[in-house]
């Protein structure tokens with residue numbers, strides 16, 4: 025190609041629907057070698073970004089301490105969305121992030137999404153942070169979604185250090201939200217900031233949607249996206265959607281994710297009295313709520329993990345031969361996985377393909393806890409007056425939340441009738457849909473190139489057992505390809521005690537995001 029090729033000619037070449045970097049795929053990957061020999065004058069923006077990458081990577085390496093410090097600040101805000109006591113912290117977290125986004129040059133807006141019923145009260149939902157950075161019609165636009173809320177955490181749950189104090193041990197940054205999802209959200213900021221600091225224009229326009237209710241079923245977000253942002257034209261210019269809110273499958277090999285399970289979360293409430301009762305005084309003279317609840321919860325799943333709810337497997341997408349083949353090549357070691365969680369034994373005879381399928385494409389039911397039950401140390405002799413059993417079903421492609429909820433309600437009502445208890449029982453649910461995407465899309469190829477540049481290995485195309493309820497909504501709202509680009513490793517223990525992100529994953533993740541922006545910037549407009 026002539027070094028003096030004009031931008032317009034280049035655009036014609038770009039617009040062929042071939043993968044833009046197809047020419048590099050036969051060669052050994054050469055990190056900073058631009059496949060087109062184009063003069064800086066002819067294509068200043070693209071060339072600027074191209075030349076900037078090595079400087080960006082160097083800049084990132086020089087700023088590790090400041091990245092850790094910013095994550096420390098974010099982790100210190102206990103933005104637990106499920107707890108009304110932390111609602112002000114959630115609002116503070118969103119406002120904190122708004123300032124950070126403004127500092128990198130974005131225009132920002134906090135969008136009100138109304139109220140929710142929490143602990144019997146009407147509680148205001150934290151606002152959603154919406155941002156825009158750049159509006160160059162020659163550039164692709166990526167919509168980035170992330171969440172700023174976290175799961176609850178107490179030191180007494182078994183954390184080695186305070187959960188809301190980021191602490192570094194052995195190259196790992198421990199703290200609630202470090203990997204889910206504050207580290208990755210900050211990663212985007214750092215990548216943008218690095219472009220700016222090396223004096224390079226961003227290769228893409230960016231739009232941001234950062235919420236603070238993801239860990240509580242993203243309440244209010246779908247309505248904002250579909251009934252407000254979409255009609256207002258927010259998605260009109262969006263070409264791609266990217267979310268970094270999941271993890272590698274293992275601890276060494278990066279992956280890009282094209283599927284998530286959905287979630288159907290249940291609150292099963294049983295009341296036997298208006299207050300808690302002394303078991304010595306009242307035991308033997310009341311129908312106890314807890315016994316009823318244990319009876320019902322025991323009817324949900326068998327010891328091998330098979331869900332006992334009638335017809336629950338009926339609508340699960342059939343396993344096609346083509347899909348079956350995909351599992352063979354995935355890099356996943358069941359024994360390393362077992363050891364990473366210190367489990368005694370894995371189900372499904374620890375067969376790799378079976379484990380992956382039961383994590384990605386079959387539903388699973390988990391029992392989470394009982395609100396109102398005695399759980400502290402000691403021998404409190406109480407009969408709880410009211411208990412709420414919590415369980416959820418990870419739902420999969422072809423299973424619709426409404427259909428699953430109906431099956432669960434019918435089944436619970438049937439078992440309740442069989443129990444014949446005089447107590448008061450009620451059940452409610454919150455659900456989000458499963459999502460899959462086309463991993464052969466040029467967007468995925470761009471992310472794969474970025475990943476290979478950073479980690480020198482071809483990423484696995486994976487699915488994930490967890491849920492990000494908004495993913496499918498963003499896919500529908502934008503009508504564009506959605507991609508999950510994980511930053512953290514498979515042993516990060518999100519939602520668990522001692523959640524962490526490896527310093528390496530955090531820092532290389534920032535570079536990965538910068539490289540991804542560059543690669544998407546090169547995709548045809």
Ligand SMILES: NCC(=O)N[C@@H](Cc1c[nH]cn1)C(=O)O
Nearest residue numbers: 204238239240241269287490491
């Ligand atoms: N990183 C995504 C994530 O952890 N999502 C949650 C979503 C959730 C929690 N409660 C209801 N939905 C998950 O558990 O998968």
Ligand SMILES: [Zn+2]
Nearest residue numbers: 204239518519
């Ligand atoms: Zn989470």
Ligand SMILES: [Zn+2]
Nearest residue numbers: 171204205269
């Ligand atoms: Zn998350």
